[in-house]
Amino acid sequence: MYWNEKYETMPREELKKLQLERLKQTVERTYHNVEHYRKAMQERGIEPSDIKTLDDLKKLPFTTKQDLRDNYPYGMFAVPMSEIVRIHSSSGTTGKPTVVGYTRNDLNTWAELMARALVCGGAGREDVIQNSYGYGLFTGGLGVHYGAERLGASVIPTSGGNTKRQIMIMKDYGTTVLTCTPSYALYMAEVMQEMGIDPKKDLKLKHGIFGAEPWSENMRREIETKLNISAVDIYGLSEIIGPGVAIECKEKRGLHIFEDHFIPEIIDPETGETLPMGEEGELVFTSLTKEALPMIRYRTRDITRLIEEPCSCGRTHIRMERVNGRSDDMLIIRGVNVFPSQVESVLLEIGETEPHYQLIVDRVGTLDTLEIQVEVSDALFSDEVRRLEQLEDKIKKEIETTLGISAKITLVEPKTIQRSEGKAKRVIDRRKF
Amino acid sequence: MKIKQISVFLENKSGRLAAVTKLLAAGNINIRALSIADTSDFGILRLIVNQPDKAYRVLKDAGFTVTMTEVIGVAMSDEPGGLAGVLEILEERGVNIEYLYAFVGSACDDALVMFRVENIDDAIEVLKAEGVKVLTGEEVYSL
Structure with missing residues (x-):
């Protein structure tokens, strides 16, 4: 099952052509519309016309969270504020918060990617999706919400908290898909036990799509057993778009990165060198379609590796392993x-x-x-x-x-x-x- | 008139007090009086020793957090009401006591109590004016 079969199963050669075309446009646009990128490229003696192949991506400068802070709040936006229709921001724990903006097209893209992610994770339009990610400045809640609506599922926007009510809703409204952080899913399972609710008998829950924090295979097994569901990992970060950057398919062997919208790279966090395919290092993303906040080689600080081998689910998009650490010391x-x-x-x-x-x-x-x-x-x-x-x-x-x-x-x-x-x-x- | 007191920060776990006393023993330093104030996590060991400067150095060199503070040593008659009389004087004169502890045994007939107060100079003056026996450092260290 795919949401967008054409793009999700696009032959790699064709996908690469599309990526190059979109990369060139992104570099061109950022160079002309964002002072930070123009300066950074000029410092390296690079002009947009120097990007002729996907390999030329290496020539471009990295972008870091610090760059976003230095240009707080809107300095990295590539469109005038009149084009911005949504603003989200991080909690700003290490100083200034990170502010991200979306144009109408960006929200469209985001909803499309989240719809793909939900389908990839087992959801369909018949499903009742209970979205327990926090709604608000955090991208989790609204990101999943719009994707679920795009998919045509029935969304219950419970947001986080008030666990007993969440469980009552889950039972009475017949929730079939749960979206939240894995630790909250586990917590819900505990409260269910206290309330005397048996997921097997009392709930219709089938799938869980969990992310926004690190978790493990053990935790997956625990959640799957306790809630009697199939659980997949979803990955995203607000700087790139929010949830819906990558997600596991039913194989549960790595997360497919939506490569028609993002190019992933793995670099050595110390030297900044691009590492050979399959090696572990820091994940770096370049956005290909974003209008409001295009990102060139954004350093996520997440440590993982890429998996090039074709996946039996039929998606041609490359996979990343579950994130297993940080290149900085963030907890x-x-x-x-x-x-x-x-x-x-x-x-x-x-x-x-x-x-x-x-x-x-x-x-x-x-x-x-x-x-x-x-x-x-x-x-x-x-x-x-x-x-x-x-x-x-x-x-x-x-x-x-x-x-x-x-x-x-x-x-x-x-x-x-x-x-x-x-x-x-x-x-x-x-x-x- | 002021007596040097050594205060040491100790975690509330076994062996820490022993570590201090071992170091002092090795430095041939004799403890004249001690008190411990503690919470569930940590304690503060307060010491009067015969060689305060040396003790400070020895503990410091061993990596302890040590501070040197000044206290007053007061001799009072070792009988009911001895301490009460001194406290009454201090209270009347508005001298605030942070803490106090008694001396362990002594060579004289008096009872000895160490006082830590907010304003040490005023307190010494008050006590002396009232005829209370305030000990000098030399008197205390050599006891």
Whole structure:
């Protein structure tokens, strides 16, 4: 089953021709309409006419999250604001948020890609799709929503939260497809158990399309067993378009990237060299059809590898393996992006010159926990318990304001945090995905 | 009139206090008095020793977070009401006490109590004006 058979099963040679044609247009458009890209290309002595083959993509400069921040909020847009019909943004956890915009055509493309993704994940127009991704600035909710409508399925826009009501709706309205984060799916399964609801008997659920955070094969098996469904992984990021960049098919062996709209590359995150097909490295995307926010070689920081071998589902689009890490030190805790550097800046403000700290992330039940251990240096130390408790409290509050999630603060003795080659190990992630 | 007190940050786990006392023993430093204030996560060890500067260096070199603070050593009659009398004076004069702890044994007949106060100079003046016996550092270290 395909949503768009022509494009999804397009012979590779033809697909490559289409990609080149669209790449040339994208480079041309960005060069003329976005100052950042023009400058970046000029610095490398490149003009749009230098892009003659797909291999020439390598000549183009990378784009990073920092570039988006430097051009906050609309500096990277390639169309006038009158053409923008939607704006989404990231939580902005490491400073300024990332703002993304869409033209009417972009929303059209997005809905098309999400419709493809839903079909790829097993959904059809007869289905009742309960969309429990958060609606709002986050691209997850509305992205899935418009795709499901495009598909012609019945969408229930429950958004996240209020789990018991979600389950009641699932049961009474006969939900057949659930879309949410994998951890929320697991949590729902637990609450169902408490409520005495047996998915096998009481629900009509068949498929789950889960993403927006890392998960594993074990977690998939657990969700599939507990909810009595087939679960697939969906991938996307707002800078590229949102959910619907790549998705697993029924084979569940890698996620098909919609290559008629995006070109993936794998690079060495240290050197920026493009790596040979099949090698693991950082995933980089170039958008081919986006109007409002075209992206040239955007560094996702996600670590994966590409799979070139044809897939038995018939789709000719290349697959990427499930993301298995980050090239920076970003953590996703309870759905929130966390960088250790944010903790560092909080400690610096509190009066530490060179703070030694460690983030310990764990999962208790289905909930992520964060503990931050801080070495007590002379600058922080007081010989009064009250003062040290005030310090803990202050760090806790600042961390909560900065990260958007709460953390347990533990003061520890100097040199107790393990250092490798003189540098402290900043993160211990004990979660088992 | 001020007595040097060594405060050490300790995690609330086994062996930490022993680590401190071992270091002091190796440095031939004698503990005159000590107190521990603790929470569920950490504790603060406060020490009066015969060689405060050396103790500070030894602990610091071993990587401990150490601070040197000043406290007042007060001698009072070792009988009911001894401490009450001193506290009454301090309260009347509005001297705020952060914490206090008693000395472990002593060579004299008096009971010795270490006071940590907000304004140490004022407190010493107040006590002396009221005829309370305030000990010097030398007196305490050499006990």
